[in-house]
Each structure stands twice: as C-alpha cells, then as structure tokens.
Amino acid sequence: MQLEEALARVVGAEHVLADPDRRAGYERDWTGRFGGPARLVVRPRSVSEVGGVIEVLAGTGIPVIAQGGNTGLVGGGVPRGTAGRSSEREPPAILSLARLCAISEKESDPSAVTAGAGATLESLQAHAGRTGMQIGLDLAARSRATLGGLLATNAGGTQAVRYGTMRDQVLRLEAWLMSGERISWESGGQMEGHGYDLGGLLVGSEGTLGIITGATVRTVVPPRERATALVHLPDLPSIVSLVGELMASAVVLDAVEWMSGSGVAMVCEKIGIGLPELDGDRLDPGAGEYLLVESAGEPGTFRALGLALERVLTAGAAVGVASTTEARRRMWIYRDHLSEAIQRVGVPHKLDVRVPLGALAEFVDMAEDAVQAIASHAFLQVFGHIGVGDLHVNVVSREPSDMVVDDAVLGAAVACGGRVAGEHGVGVAKAEWFERTGDEALLSAWRRVKRALDPGWQLNPGVLLSAKGA
Ligand SMILES: Cc1cc2nc3c(=O)[nH]c(=O)nc-3n(C[C@H](O)[C@H](O)[C@H](O)COP(=O)(O)OP(=O)(O)OC[C@H]3O[C@@H](n4cnc5c(N)ncnc54)[C@H](O)[C@@H]3O)c2cc1C
Structure with a gap:
C-alpha cells in the first residue's frame, strides 16, 4: 500500500496533504529563511491517531518533522531544503500537531x-x-x-x-x-x-x-498590581549598569527587555506608530538605548518601581512609568513589534545567543565589526531579554542560505564567553556550532540516547545533533 493511502486510513484523506499548494504553508518557517519541499503533511486529530501515524512511518526511513505553530526561529520545524549545512537525505513527512488543540475542562485545580x-x-x-x-x-x-x-x-x-x-x-x-x-x-x-x-x-x-x-x-497567581517603565539612556554600558542595579534591588522584576534606539525608530517607521514620549532629558528618541522594565506584585508595585528607578537612574535618562493597561501597552508596543518590523526589512539571519551581562557591550561591538567586515551594507539589529542574558541578533544582508554571517555572530558570542544557543534552541541553524563548542562526552551520550529512542534516526535528523551520528 502507498504511504499516502496508509496514512489516509489513519487520519482521513483530507488530512494527508501531498499536493504542493496545500503543503506550502507548512514548508517554510516564519522568517522565510528555512524551508524546502516535504513529501507530505499529515494532520492527526487525536493521540491515538498520532500513534497510528507513527506506526505507519516507523521503519520507512522517511524523516519525520513534528510541527506545532511553525513559529520556531532556528529552522527545526520545517524541511531543510538547502539552507544551513544539513542537506536533506529525502523529503520528510511533516507531522502537524495543530489539530490536537483541546484544553481540558475537567481540571478541578486552577493551579x-x-x-x-x-x-x-x-x-x-x-x-x-x-x-x-x-x-x-x-x-x-x-x-x-x-x-x-x-x-x-x-x-x-x-x-x-x-x-x-x-x-x-x-x-x-x-x-x-x-x-x-x-x-x-x-x-x-x-x-x-x-x-x-x-x-x-x-x-x-x-x-x-x-x-x-x-x-x-x-x-x-496573577499579580495584584503591574507597573511598566520605559527608560531611555545614552548608551549600552548605562543600560547594563541599570540592569545590574535593578536585579540587585528589592523590586520584583517580571520582564527586563533591551531595545536599541534605532530598533524603536524602525518599529515606528515600519508599523506606523509614534516615537515614545518620556519625561527627562531631551535625547533623540531614535538614538541611544531603551530598557523596558516590568514589575508585578502586591499593591504599591507602581510606587516601588518608580522609587527604585529614581534611586538608580543617572543623568541623561528619560523615563516613563505606567500602571494602566493602555499606558503599559503603549510602552510594550515597540518590543512586541520588533521582530515583525525586522521581517519588513528583509529575510533575517536570526541568531539567538546567551552572553554574560558584563560582556554584552563588548559582544555587540564585536558582532557589529565582524558583520561589517563581511557585509558592509548589512542591516543589524540586536535586542533581547537582557535580564537573563538572552540576545536576539538579526542580520539582513547576504543570501538566507549563506552561513558566513552566522559564523561571524556566533564566533563573537563564543569569544565573549557566551553560548551559541539561547532560548530559541539549536535547530539546524546552530547544530554545527553547538557540536563544535559543546562537551564531547555529553554529546556522545546524547547521540546514544537518540539512537536508543529513535534507532532509525528518523525524528528531525540534523536538528540539535548533526546527522553525523545517524
Ligand atoms: C515574533 C516571535 C517572537 C518569539 N519570541 C520568542 C521568545 O521570546 N522566546 C522564545 O523562546 N521563543 C520565541 N519565539 C520562537 C518560537 O515562538 C518558539 O520557539 C516556540 O516555542 C515554537 O512553538 P511552535 O509551536 O511554533 O513550534 P514549531 O515552530 O512548530 O516547532 C519548533 C520545534 O519544536 C518541535 N516540535 C513542535 N511541536 C512538537 C511536538 N508536539 N512534539 C515534539 N516536537 C515538536 C519542532 O520539530 C521544532 O524542532 C518567537 C517567535 C516569533 C515568530
């Protein structure tokens, strides 16, 4: 029996997408950088149907890529095609879990x-x-x-x-x-x-x-009061020192996000909104650096955040603190739309790295220099969850399949004592660097675990661990 037919018996023919037009939405990632043709997309509706799909696919040697919302940013949820360094051995089957979306109403415990x-x-x-x-x-x-x-x-x-x-x-x-x-x-x-x-x-x-x-x-438990502050400072070292002060303070921090002035200006231009209006020194709002801080907790949070900032802010700062939903939304709008605004510039190389706070300014300089050296007209934008050292480096320049930009940025992260994988994961985008910089004994134990649970190396080959171990 044909594969398509066997899968159709499990999930119904309308949920086995073999036609290129019906597959297309599943074959390319959110950034547009990664993607390639799949053999088919299969969309089970229940746990038992997933089991049936696995029974059909196991042992066929066809790579199987699990996909949820396809918002991953490291090319792990889509076929590889020719992007990155891992080429596909044959078109994979995409196993979409999107239809398993029910939320249990039976839960008696709200926790x-x-x-x-x-x-x-x-x-x-x-x-x-x-x-x-x-x-x-x-x-x-x-x-x-x-x-x-x-x-x-x-x-x-x-x-x-x-x-x-x-x-x-x-x-x-x-x-x-x-x-x-x-x-x-x-x-x-x-x-x-x-x-x-x-x-x-x-x-x-x-x-x-x-x-x-x-x-x-x-x-x-949701906080009883939430307060957000948007702070504008002249340079990155001032932002880093403010983050250090806030992390050491008694304020309960829910989010600590860094954006550059040029990033905020780009969001304004691409999304069509005005620049932030903050109290304080008259700085060019499209230059300098921004820190978005959110605190959440008991009543009095708004006052505590304001007081903490007053204590630690230095000359040259402009700041706004808000507690109403609408005023807070107006502060978050820049951060929430950053990725979307970058997409409107072009297909980005998205490199999510983890860098120690103390080395952050050095890393940004080094990454900028390294990228400029190989692509002088490159567009570069760095922002991220600075509170946990997770930085999102975005470069729009060379062809999406070109890995030279990736090497430059990841090399800078390693040189600054950082790690090549942040919260977005490893995917195919970083598998080679992950192996190159990882602990060999650990990697080799992982390969054995992978082989034990997936002897045919069918599940997402080339992601996390390069296909070498197959
Ligand atoms: C605008 C934007 C902002 C983002 N912000 C953040 C952020 O702040 N922090 C962050 O961590 N990420 C962020 N991401 C990345 C992304 O949202 C996350 O990686 C998310 O966890 C991916 O979920 P998904 O359902 O879209 O997974 P997919 O993209 O479909 O898949 C991602 C990976 O998970 C695997 N996978 C998916 N479902 C399953 C399953 N059921 N079983 C086994 N494997 C599975 C895939 O094979 C793939 O390797 C952002 C993405 C975008 C587009």
Missing part, C-alpha cells in the same frame, strides 16, 4: 492547565485567566506558538526572568516514541520520583526524541 500539544499559548493564557490564574510564560508569537513547540524548544520569553522557561512550567507530559510506545511522565511523581527523567529529556529535545501529544503546565 494547572492540561491541553493537547497543538493548543496555542494564547488559548492557554485565556483559559488560565478564566480561572483567575495566569501562565508563567509569554512571548510575542503567543497566537500561534503551541504547547508542544514551546516544550520541545524549552521556550523562554519575556517572563523567564521571573518564572523560568517551559522546563519550569511543565508538570506532566505525554508523548509517542518511534518504538510505538506511549509514555506519560509526571514531574517528580513517577515511579516514586526515582529513575530516569524521560519526560524531562523531551523538553528541549526539538522533536528529535519523541512526539509530544499533550501536557499539563502550572499556572501562577
């Missing part, structure tokens, strides 16, 4: 939400909100990013400085392995809390070890 892997972050947030709680994770792709994708990439986001990453949110997880076994794992609760942390292994595994079908994540 947790249980949902299918395809539930979007926004739907989880809305569900938690209806029970008076909130999810301890947020990011700009919330309307599309799914529970499965967030877990598979161990996503961070703007609130990671307070609540940690997805690894810190997950309480229970279910997945299918390529052996056809279905595992159900509970954080610290299985087999009396002993043994191997198998579910934990799947968090951050980027679709290389198993297919996550659903999970339970914790919720957190």
